[in-house]
Amino acid sequence: MKQGPLRRVSKKQAKELAVRAALKRELLEECDHTCMTCNNLRLDFRGLSLSHVIALGSGGKTARDNCLIECYPCHDDYEKHAERRPEWQKAKFNIV
Numbered sequence: 001m002k003q004g005p006l007r008r009v010s011k012k013q014a015k016e017l018a019v020r021a022a023l024k025r026e027l028l029e030e031c032d033h034t035c036m037t038c039n040n041l042r043l044d045f046r047g048l049s050l051s052h053v054i055a056l057g058s059g060g061k062t063a064r065d066n067c068l069i070e071c072y073p074c075h076d077d078y079e080k081h082a083e084r085r086p087e088w089q090k091a092k093f094n095i096v
């Protein structure tokens with residue numbers, strides 16, 4: 001059987017992507033396009049990432065109380081190491 005060039009996403013994946021994009025737009029406006037962790041200024045939509053404080057794989061949700069806008073260096077440093085996050089983030093997101 002022939003396969004199309006594009007892999008289709010499931011309805012669940014499509015919904016997750018839509019929720020993520022909407023939340024990212026909302027948070028970007030709130031932080032004025034600045035990394036919420038290092039305050040790196042005015043990066044564009046592609047330069048900033050929506051980070052999950054508790055990773056999706058560990059039961060974290062794509063929601064305002066579990067997400068931050070971060071530049072890619074911060075995203076890479078912290079997404080897998082919540083314990084290294086700054087104190088204010090640990091307090092805000094209940095990281096122990």
Ligand SMILES: [Zn+2]
Pocket residue numbers: 035036037038039040070071072073074075
């Ligand atoms: Zn940063």
